[in-house]
Amino acid sequence: VRPDNVALKWCAFLVLLYVCGVIVYRLYFHSLSRFPGPKMAGLTYLYEFYYDVLKAPGGQYYLKLEELHGKYGPILRITPDEVQVNDADFFEKLYVTGSSKRHRWETAGTGKTSPGSIAAAVSHDLHRIRRNSLSKFFSKAAVMRLESRLQSKMASLCQKLEEAVRCGEIINISTTFSMLTLSIISEYSFGKSWDDQGEEFVLTMREGFNSMHLLKYFPVMHYVPRPILEQLLSVARVVSKWETVMLDSRLPESEKETQRIADEALILVIAGTESTSRTLSTAIYHILTQPAILSNLRDELDKAIPDSNAEIPVAKAELLPYLTAVLKEANRITALLTNRSLFTAEQPLQYKEWTIQPGAAMCVNYRAVLYNEDIFPEPERFDPSRWLGDSEEVPRRNRHFIAFGRGHRSCLGVNLAWAELYLAAANMFRKFDMQLHDTVYERDVKIVRDCNVGFPSLQSKGVRIEILNRRS
Numbered sequence: 001v002r003p004d005n006v007a008l009k010w011c012a013f014l015v016l017l018y019v020c021g022v023i024v025y026r027l028y029f030h031s032l033s034r035f036p037g038p039k040m041a042g043l044t045y046l047y048e049f050y051y052d053v054l055k056a057p058g059g060q061y062y063l064k065l066e067e068l069h070g071k072y073g074p075i076l077r078i079t080p081d082e083v084q085v086n087d088a089d090f091f092e093k094l095y096v097t098g099s100s101k102r103h104r105w106e107t108a109g110t111g112k113t114s115p116g117s118i119a120a121a122v123s124h125d126l127h128r129i130r131r132n133s134l135s136k137f138f139s140k141a142a143v144m145r146l147e148s149r150l151q152s153k154m155a156s157l158c159q160k161l162e163e164a165v166r167c168g169e170i171i172n173i174s175t176t177f178s179m180l181t182l183s184i185i186s187e188y189s190f191g192k193s194w195d196d197q198g199e200e201f202v203l204t205m206r207e208g209f210n211s212m213h214l215l216k217y218f219p220v221m222h223y224v225p226r227p228i229l230e231q232l233l234s235v236a237r238v239v240s241k242w243e244t245v246m247l248d249s250r251l252p253e254s255e256k257e258t259q260r261i262a263d264e265a266l267i268l269v270i271a272g273t274e275s276t277s278r279t280l281s282t283a284i285y286h287i288l289t290q291p292a293i294l295s296n297l298r299d300e301l302d303k304a305i306p307d308s309n310a311e312i313p314v315a316k317a318e319l320l321p322y323l324t325a326v327l328k329e330a331n332r333i334t335a336l337l338t339n340r341s342l343f344t345a346e347q348p349l350q351y352k353e354w355t356i357q358p359g360a361a362m363c364v365n366y367r368a369v370l371y372n373e374d375i376f377p378e379p380e381r382f383d384p385s386r387w388l389g390d391s392e393e394v395p396r397r398n399r400h401f402i403a404f405g406r407g408h409r410s411c412l413g414v415n416l417a418w419a420e421l422y423l424a425a426a427n428m429f430r431k432f433d434m435q436l437h438d439t440v441y442e443r444d445v446k447i448v449r450d451c452n453v454g455f456p457s458l459q460s461k462g463v464r465i466e467i468l469n470r471r472s
């Protein structure tokens with residue numbers, strides 16, 4: 001036997017031994033080994049890989065998990081190291097504030113494109129540092145100080161819609177809203193909006209979302225030279241462009257040098273663009289397909305804002321109960337976050353008879369709470385009235401309104417998002433008559449893919465509308 005053959009055989013033997021060791025460990029000795037779920041999911045990440053990457057159209061594991069919860073119950077081992085507990089009460093236990101620490105599950109995909117960002121901070125303490133440095137810019141008072149800028153963006157939106165009335169142009173409101181929110185968050189973050197290349201950014205960013213699953217398994221962004229990567233991956237082109245724009249921004253020179261700031265900026269723009277716009281376009285679809293809801297909303301807006309040319313202050317819009325209920329329901333039904341928000345705890349967490357040990361990653365699927373039939377009957381139905389009235393169910397629903405998350409890692413941009421939602425919806429429905437144009441729920445609105453946030457089918461053309469006239 002030649003010596004190199006002996007070495008090869010030893011290598012093969014050691015690899016085999018290692019694989020057998022991993023299999024035995026994951027199936028019999030891992031702290032999650034007795035948890036319910038298919039054996040294959042507990043054995044290998046390839047199970048998740050198949051549904052998220054190989055099974056068309058991609059991002060299908062969250063749907064498979066819904067099916068598995070139906071079979072195994074609320075607690076499920078979903079990968080070798082992760083457990084998902086689809087229970088609204090456990091949500092409150094996991095996503096906490098206060099002194100209990102939660103660490104992001106470090107292999108969770110969030111940070112692969114931007115490891116220096118708030119969203120990618122693994123340790124609780126690092127996250128606190130990053131969050132504290134940003135949160136003062138996103139407080140309610142900070143957002144309100146910039147209201148005049150938001151109003152000027154709304155004026156541009158209304159101008160665009162008035163032009164559409166004149167030209168009979170069909171508006172893709174999904175893209176229009178994304179350009180609006182990109183304009184706001186880029187100006188908010190960099191002092192200069194990226195309007196010149198707005199549409200290109202939005203469309204390329206959507207392509208980028210489609211590469212998210214690949215990035216989770218193949219974190220190539222930091223290992224392959226950027227020029228090569230740009231040829232291969234749309235998300236790399238987006239990142240490069242954004243970094244270029246950022247370096248042209250008004251940030252001080254010293255700050256521009258740091259990759260961390262680039263990462264942070266990227267996350268703010270990603271988190272602040274598609275999120276609000278997706279919720280708004282979902283709202284538009286449901287309002288325009290239900291005349292009774294449209295009519296209630298109109299009545300409220302017409303009474304509160306008699307002059308249709310007047311600017312609508314955020315503070316005034318926030319006081320309108322029906323508009324508020326419509327927007328809450330839009331957030332609930334959109335259930336934006338399909339990505340698993342995975343954390344580990346420093347102490348064991350108990351769920352019924354199951355003890356989840358420190359080190360195991362845990363999540364609750366947001367959709368499982370926002371579509372919980374017991375809390376939100378007929379969850380697929382867009383019904384703003386579930387947020388109104390004196391029923392004791394309303395406070396319970398508010399308690400489980402988790403569209404913006406809970407706890408230390410809840411949405412940083414929640415105040416900005418609400419201001420955008422109120423202003424865009426109030427302006428659109430007070431000032432314009434419109435109808436849907438070739439928009440099909442199954443194709444254009446229904447969430448069927450997990451791309452970190454929920455995306456409709458690959459064939460979606462977006463929610464499109466015809467603006468009929470400017471209201472008086």
Ligand code: HEM
Pocket residue numbers: 118119120131185267268271272273275276279331336337340341402403404405408409410411412413414416417
């Ligand atoms: C309707 C609109 C929005 C919804 C429904 C939404 C929802 C969420 C949710 C559920 C999370 C928690 C994610 C997790 O647990 O992993 C989150 C985090 C975050 N959101 Fe939003 N978001 C919206 C708009 C915005 C906007 C406008 C910004 C602008 C800055 C923003 C910035 C962020 C950031 C930076 C985080 C990470 C926070 C952290 O890790 O501490 N979001 N968002």
